[in-house]
Amino acid sequence: MSGVPTRWQVRAQRPIAYDVIKTPGLFDPACDALLAHGRPQGRRFVVVDAEVARHHGAAIRAWFDARGVQARIQVVPGGEENKTIEVWQGLLRALDAFPIHRRDEPIIVIGGGVLTDVVAFVAASYRRGVPHLKVPTTLMGYVDAALGIKAGINFNAHKNRLGSFEPPLAVLLDPTLLATLPRRHLMNGVCEIIKLAIVRDRALFEALERDGAACVAARFQDVASEAILDAAIGGMLDELAPNLHEDELERKVDFGHTFSYGLEARHADRLLHGEAVLLDILVSCLIAERRGLLPAADAARIFALVQQLEIGLDCALLDAGLMWESLLDRTLHRDGLQRVPMPAGLGRCVFxxxxxxxxxxxxxPALCARIQSSHEPALER
Known part of the structure; x- marks a missing residue:
């Protein structure tokens, strides 16, 4: 036997190509977008958020029935508390009891960012990968969570500790679905828009200052809302597309996602994802201001926007020890460096x-003081 090692090289690339398509009236009888991918008369395993089913379940069922499509409508409760291995396994069991073709009968998920993450992980896991379509129904999913290829569940008291990268066939955006969202869940998504505006898009920040409150009041159904949503989606995809597998660990979209992980995990019953992110954003802005990175005038505008939009913040949930542990965990996640995105003026970012x-x-304490002062009534003149 020769002492020279023998080597066989395997080199391959998996192409990633999917469209994000704005499709108003997705469940309208005249709209066929849900069957535009895969075999039109094939079966569909359809996972629907329980709250979405309450508002739109009859229309979804009628839509498939009208086309003679055999669809298993699997209703699942949404929310961070259901981003678990048990829910993931339950969906896999239900899917296995409703066999689908491996390539031409895509899974469809209709729900918020938590559910699209879980079902994308189902699709990545089942038979080593089957196709899926995402229909985000929350503002958080619409502008952020459902747009990329990350899939996963929480595990061992850590967010998204198990998961994969799994591209969808398409992401279908129906802005009319946002109209039934409670205000708090609208604001949950607005926090992610604010994140993006601060670190990469000054014009978007100015649009939020000008039109944000009116857009929330209109439940993002008016013309100004369309412009803000389109800018947020376009900006997010510009950031994600060149780095879908996160080979580059300095990511602007991680702004607000360093100190917030521990808070969100500890207070899952009191904090939505965007609310935790916004607390992180404001802490980061104060650190950046004290370092001279963020001009005081820009910091004041950020706090003024939060006040103008009437986003409720509970500074009693802030915990320095927990937030520091989150930073240490993120440092491991980012290959040993903090790589914390920080605003360097509106629309600019450093790490x-x-x-x-x-x-x-x-x-x-500085953040708590700013929050409390913003809620004090103005003195009578």
């Missing part, structure tokens, strides 16, 4: 690797 515990400790 820091030297944030100290002392900076975090100083920022939290």
């Amino acid at each position: 820091l690797n030297d944030i100290t515990r002392a900076e975090l400790d100083a920022a939290l």
Whole structure:
């Protein structure tokens, strides 16, 4: 036997190609977008958020019935508390009891960002990967969670600790579905729009200052809303598309996602994802301001926008120890460097690797003071 090692090289690339398509009136009898991918008369395993089913379940069932499509409508409760291995396994069992073709009968998920993450992981896991379509029904999913290829579930008290990268066949956006969202869930998505505006799109921030409150009042159904949503989606996809597998670990879209992980996991019953992100954003803005990265005038505008939009924040949930542990965990996630996105003026971003515990400790009481002062009634003149 020769002592020279023998090597066989395997090199392959999996192409990623999917469209994000705005499709108003998706469940209208005249709209065929849901069957535009896969075999039109094939079966469909359709996972629907329980709250969506309450509002639109009859229309969804009637839509498939009218086309003679055999559809298994699987209703699942949404929310972070259901982003679990048990829910994932339950969906896999239900799918296995309703066999579908491996390539031409895509799974369809209709729900918020949590459910699209879970079902995308189902699609990635079942038979080593089957196709799926996403229909986000929350503002968070519409502008953020459903747009990329990340899939996963929470595990061992950590967010998204199990998962994969699994591209959908398409993401179908129906803005009319946002009309039934409670205000708090609208604001949950607005927090992600604010995130994007601060670190990459000054014009979007100015649009939020000008039209944001009216868009929320209109439940994002008016013309100004369309412009804001389109800008947010376009900006998010511009950030995601060149780095879908996160080979580059300095990501602007991670702004607000460093200190927030521990808060969200600890207070899942009190904090929505966007609310935790916004607390992180504001802490980061104060650190950036104290370092001279973020001009005081820009920081004031950010806090003024939060006040103008009447986003409720509970500074009692802030916990320096927990937030520091989150930073340490994110440092592991980012290959040993903090890589914390920080605003350097509205629309600009830098990455820091030297944030100290002392900076975090100083920022939290300062944030509480800013929040409390913003809620004090103006003195009569």
